[in-house]
Amino acid sequence: xxxxxxxxxxxKITTLLTLMIIAPTAFADMVFNLRxxxxxxxxxxYELHMLILWVCVVIAIFVFGTMIVSIILHRRSRGAEPASFxxxxxxxxxxxxxxxxxxxxxxIPAAKTLxxxxxxxxxxxxxxxxGYQWKWHYAYLGTEVDFFSTLARSSNxxxxxxxxxxxxxxxxxxxxxxxxxxxxxxTKIRLLVTANDVIHSWWVPSFAIKKDAVPGFINEMWFKANxxxxxxxxxxxxxxxxxxxxxxxxxxxxxxxxxxxxxxxTAGQNVAMVESTSDAGPEILAAAEELSxxxxxxxxxxxxxxxxxxxxxxxxxxxxDSALVNGPxxxxxxxxxxxxxxxxxxxxxxxLSDAELAAILSYERNAWGLNSGDTxxxxxxxxxx
Amino acid sequence: xxxxYEATADQHHADDHGHNGAPSGIKRWLFSTxxxxxxxxxLVFSLLMFFIGGMMIMIVxxxxxxxxxxxxxxxxxxxxTTMHAxxxxxxxxxxxxxxxANWMIPLMVGAPDMALPRMNNWSFWLLPVGFSFLxxxxxxPGGAPAAGWxxxxxxxxxxxxxxxxxxxxxxxxxxxxxxxxxxxxVTIMNMRAPQMTLLKMPLFxxxxxxxxxxxxxxxxxxxxxxxxxxxxxxxxxHFFNAAGGGDPVMFQHIFWFFGHPEVYIMIxxxxxIVSEIIPTFARKPLxxxxxxxxxxxxxxxxxxIVWAHHMFTVGMPLAGELFFMFSTMLIAVxxxxxxxxxxxxxxxxxxxxxxxxxxxxxxVFLFTIGGFSGLMLAITPVDFQYHDTYFVVAxxxxxxxxxxxxxxxxxxxxxxxxxxxxxxxxxxxxIHFWLSAIFVNITFFPQHFLGLAGMPRRIPDYSTQFxxxxxxxxxxxxGFGLSQLLFVYIVYQAVKGGEKADRQVWDNPIGLEWTVxxxxxxxxxxxxxxxx
Numbered sequence: 001x002x003x004x005x006x007x008x009x010x011x012k013i014t015t016l017l018t019l020m021i022i023a024p025t026a027f028a029d030m031v032f033n034l035r036x037x038x039x040x041x042x043x044x045x046y047e048l049h050m051l052i053l054w055v056c057v058v059i060a061i062f063v064f065g066t067m068i069v070s071i072i073l074h075r076r077s078r079g080a081e082p083a084s085f086x087x088x089x090x091x092x093x094x095x096x097x098x099x100x101x102x103x104x105x106x107x108i109p110a111a112k113t114l115x116x117x118x119x120x121x122x123x124x125x126x127x128x129x130x131g132y133q134w135k136w137h138y139a140y141l142g143t144e145v146d147f148f149s150t151l152a153r154s155s156n157x158x159x160x161x162x163x164x165x166x167x168x169x170x171x172x173x174x175x176x177x178x179x180x181x182x183x184x185x186x187t188k189i190r191l192l193v194t195a196n197d198v199i200h201s202w203w204v205p206s207f208a209i210k211k212d213a214v215p216g217f218i219n220e221m222w223f224k225a226n227x228x229x230x231x232x233x234x235x236x237x238x239x240x241x242x243x244x245x246x247x248x249x250x251x252x253x254x255x256x257x258x259x260x261x262x263x264x265x266t267a268g269q270n271v272a273m274v275e276s277t278s279d280a281g282p283e284i285l286a287a288a289e290e291l292s293x294x295x296x297x298x299x300x301x302x303x304x305x306x307x308x309x310x311x312x313x314x315x316x317x318x319x320x321d322s323a324l325v326n327g328p329x330x331x332x333x334x335x336x337x338x339x340x341x342x343x344x345x346x347x348x349x350x351x352l353s354d355a356e357l358a359a360i361l362s363y364e365r366n367a368w369g370l371n372s373g374d375t376x377x378x379x380x381x382x383x384x385x
Numbered sequence: 386x387x388x389x390y391e392a393t394a395d396q397h398h399a400d401d402h403g404h405n406g407a408p409s410g411i412k413r414w415l416f417s418t419x420x421x422x423x424x425x426x427x428l429v430f431s432l433l434m435f436f437i438g439g440m441m442i443m444i445v446x447x448x449x450x451x452x453x454x455x456x457x458x459x460x461x462x463x464x465x466t467t468m469h470a471x472x473x474x475x476x477x478x479x480x481x482x483x484x485x486a487n488w489m490i491p492l493m494v495g496a497p498d499m500a501l502p503r504m505n506n507w508s509f510w511l512l513p514v515g516f517s518f519l520x521x522x523x524x525x526p527g528g529a530p531a532a533g534w535x536x537x538x539x540x541x542x543x544x545x546x547x548x549x550x551x552x553x554x555x556x557x558x559x560x561x562x563x564x565x566x567x568x569x570x571v572t573i574m575n576m577r578a579p580q581m582t583l584l585k586m587p588l589f590x591x592x593x594x595x596x597x598x599x600x601x602x603x604x605x606x607x608x609x610x611x612x613x614x615x616x617x618x619x620x621x622x623h624f625f626n627a628a629g630g631g632d633p634v635m636f637q638h639i640f641w642f643f644g645h646p647e648v649y650i651m652i653x654x655x656x657x658i659v660s661e662i663i664p665t666f667a668r669k670p671l672x673x674x675x676x677x678x679x680x681x682x683x684x685x686x687x688x689x690i691v692w693a694h695h696m697f698t699v700g701m702p703l704a705g706e707l708f709f710m711f712s713t714m715l716i717a718v719x720x721x722x723x724x725x726x727x728x729x730x731x732x733x734x735x736x737x738x739x740x741x742x743x744x745x746x747x748x749v750f751l752f753t754i755g756g757f758s759g760l761m762l763a764i765t766p767v768d769f770q771y772h773d774t775y776f777v778v779a780x781x782x783x784x785x786x787x788x789x790x791x792x793x794x795x796x797x798x799x800x801x802x803x804x805x806x807x808x809x810x811x812x813x814x815x816i817h818f819w820l821s822a823i824f825v826n827i828t829f830f831p832q833h834f835l836g837l838a839g840m841p842r843r844i845p846d847y848s849t850q851f852x853x854x855x856x857x858x859x860x861x862x863x864g865f866g867l868s869q870l871l872f873v874y875i876v877y878q879a880v881k882g883g884e885k886a887d888r889q890v891w892d893n894p895i896g897l898e899w900t901v902x903x904x905x906x907x908x909x910x911x912x913x914x915x916x917x
Contacts (some may be wrong), residue, residue, distance in 0.1 A: 029832065067750070070731045074667070094468070114703065159846055167452040199539070203773075211700060219699075235841070236773040238843045244844030
């Protein structure tokens with residue numbers, strides 16, 4: 001923990017404690033409520049949320065009010081004499097019938113909204129989303145565009161245990177990715193959701209859609225964004241060690257910008273790739289420059305292959321016993337740079353620099369008692385790209 | 386056995402521990418077939434688990450105190466959340482209610498003991514065995530289970546050596562619960578005093594009677610589900626593996642078919658406790674006794690047809706989503722009836738506010754808040770936003786902590802004088818109440834806001850926008866945890882000594898338990914009492 005974040009901590013605790021006691025209005029920058037979002041669905045959901053919330057508030061005022069009045073008036077210290085009634089069919093009928101009426105009244109708009117949300121007809125484009133431990137893969141069906149989306153490097157470095165980097169200094173901490181999903185505005189987009197390993201859940205609050213990504217099954221959902229902008233979400237289903245670190249970022253573009261983007265992507269250009277490294281502050285980049293092969297391994301590889309290289313077989317193979325790691329260097333470089341299709345092993349060519357990959361490979365080939373003596377050079381990586 | 390007890394009692398006549406004809410020493414506990422001793426063991430065990438589960442969540446709240454990872458690896462964080470839930474559900478809340486049932490049901494129905502005293506001993510002693518397995522997993526390669534207490538496959542398949550121990554622990558705890566449930570049902574069916582007809586039974590007995598049937602129906606389903614996991618893992622079955630023709634979502638259906646009744650297992654006895662305490666301190670009979678019984682029974686019935694509301698986002702047909710939304714909303718009706726009945730019991734009473742009453746009133750307030758968020762969660766389209774966020778965490782902790790746990794504490798404060806023969810230190814009790822009530826709200830109320838703002842549950846680190854409420858929640862949790870040490874001291878103090886309690890303890894309470902001396906002798910109601 002750095003000195004400034006220590007100060008911030010003490011300051012925050014003091015402020016919080018004071019605020020909790022004296023001034024609830026000072027919570028101006030805190031979010032208390034659901035967001036309205038930017039789709040018709042999310043607006044409808046927000047209205048439903050407010051409706052049920054107010055219904056609860058009104059019932060609460062009535063119920064708690066009665067209880068408080070009773071606590072104040074009907075206490076022995078005020079000399080209250082106990083009545084002896086023990087039932088009243090009329091009263092009991094009233095508090096059975098009224099809730100039923102309220103519930104039916106609530107159920108109608110809820111059912112209507114649900115029917116709309118589950119209507120996938122007339123979608124204009126389809127994107128297939130696949131959840132991996134711990135990243136997302138997006139495929140634009142009918143095009144050749146598909147890519148992985150992982151936690152931005154700035155967040156990934158800062159989130160390591162005792163990284164020494166203050167999360168408040170990282171922009172969109174844990175909510176930034178390298179490659180956001182890009183979609184056009186005013187377009188009904190159907191999403192097909194599945195997973196490769198365990199169950200994940202794809203959720204963007206501003207669209208009010210959340211659906212589980214279940215391995216072996218394909219779920220559907222849809223949204224139609226009314227406004228351009230960047231919208232963020234997170235995996236919502238516990239999926240293991242990296243569950244908190246697979247955010248979702250959606251860039252909603254104008255239709256023209258989107259067409260230009262998809263054309264460029266199809267032509268193989270990375271125009272819309274967010275260079276998340278450039279978003280990171282110089283302090284964080286400097287920290288990353290100095291990381292050793294071991295530290296880089298622990299950031300990028302150990303989530304699956306574990307810090308001791310033993311992996312979590314059968315899903316994540318052990319590197320220590322691996323024929324690949326113990327075999328020729330060239331093949332090892334190829335798998336790390338380009339990935340293994342059909343498995344959770346993605347190519348890291350777009351995620352890490354030549355120097356970083358070389359450091360990781362050198363580390364892997366000499367750690368855990370392997371001691372091959374191999375040293376991988378950045379030029380070897382460049383050649384394999 | 387009877388003569389042996391008498392002989393032992395004579396030998397230790399002057400011994401404090403051997404009072405009331407109980408055998409002394411370790412054998413008294415190890416071989417006990419006495420419902421009071423077994424009840425005590427259940428309660429002590431549950432208190433121990435309450436603190437173990439509590440320490441686990443202190444680690445979690447310390448990590449969540451501010452953004453960034455300061456203390457633990459995310460994998461260990463997941464172990465802590467998972468084990469916290471398993472320990473609290475199966476180690477703290479359920480055994481506490483079974484302990485209360487053991488102590489109070491025979492006293493309340495005028496029975497000399499539980500119907501199956503030896504099985505009673507076994508069902509208790511299985512608990513330490515089961516928890517040795519479960520807690521032992523913390524020290525195994527790969528660590529403790531970390532896939533959440535819901536154990537969803539395929540994630541749970543990535544558990545290390547702990548996997549079979551987790552499954553076996555569930556089997557053992559399930560067997561213990563089933564035997565406990567059978568014992569309670571048989572006791573209530575067969576051992577009531579002659580004039581105690583079903584509709585004269587105290588409400589605590591009624592709610593436990595219904596809960597026992599829920600246990601009987603639900604626990605085997607859970608045991609079956611984890612057995613299927615075991616077969617998938619070790620014997621090449623593919624129940625939940627899509628690649629082998631199975632379906633991971635089927636596990637969730639089976640789990641929640643157990644899981645929803647399970648959450649009512651943890652709240653129905655609490656309803657019973659509160660229905661005993663409020664009339665005593667309002668000095669007025671319980672309002673709507675019959676409707677209370679029928680409301681409990683209908684909640685129990687509904688609990689079997691609402692399970693999929695825990696999994697609205699899993700991808701169900703529209704018809705399924707609508708059915709589970711409507712059935713879930715229906716639960717609000719019997720629950721509302723209960724809350725209204727409690728308030729009508731207070732209405733025009735002559736209330737005093739001793740510690741058990743304070744906890745019961747807080748129960749009615751705060752459980753109802755949990756009920757409101759439950760109603761909100763029932764609305765499927767909005768649930769898509771709430772699902773798997775801190776809003777859910779806030780909801781179920783409102784019904785479990787100021788719900789179930791407050792009811793258990795109310796029960797302990799209410800019946801402790803009967804158990805120990807000593808009055809509880811009212812002043813300390815009230816301090817404990819206010820600390821608990823304030824901190825529980827500081828802990829859980831901000832979590833509603835976190836969930837609405839979009840913070841998923843079960844994450845070890847979070848975006849900086851969630852920092853303020855998390856810090857507040859952590860402060861509340863530390864305060865709540867520390868306040869419970871006071872509870873241990875208060876109980877210890879009452880066990881050791883204090884103002885002597887008479888038979889009635891309180892001001893004219895209703896029920897057979899108040900007709901026996903305080904402390905209740907080792908053997909009570911050897912001949913059936915008269916019931917008016």
